[in-house]
Amino acid sequence: MGVLILPMPPMTIEEVIPRTKKWWPPWDSRKQLSSIYCETSGVAQTCDRLGKILADAGGVLTSKLQEDIIRYCRGLNLVWIGKFKLGLS
Incomplete structure (x- = not known):
């Protein structure tokens, strides 16, 4: 029986979700997600609030x-x- 070599899975946020690169600000140095987060209630409102703060500040x-x-x-x-x-990952 031979050895099966599989490609390495994506390890960074950018590798998993490449479309995020265009919008990623230079001050956000995160490369990986911190955990599996299951609770979603209130997240949309938080995202909207943070987006408004960002937009208001240009x-x-x-x-x-x-x-x-x-x-x-x-x-x-x-x-x-x-x-x-x-948005949620």
Whole structure:
């Protein structure tokens, strides 16, 4: 019996969801999702609220706002799906 060699599975967010690269801001250094998140209630409202903050700021955020948004992204496994727009991965 021979050895079966399988290709490596995608390991980064960009490899798994390449369309996110276009919208990913340089200050979001996440490469992997943090966990499997099952709860979805309220996530759409959170994404809308964060998107409004980003749009109102024209994408230019203070480091504090960047940290706050990244904290939500990590906790809820949000990815960038459009200009100033976050969604569930």
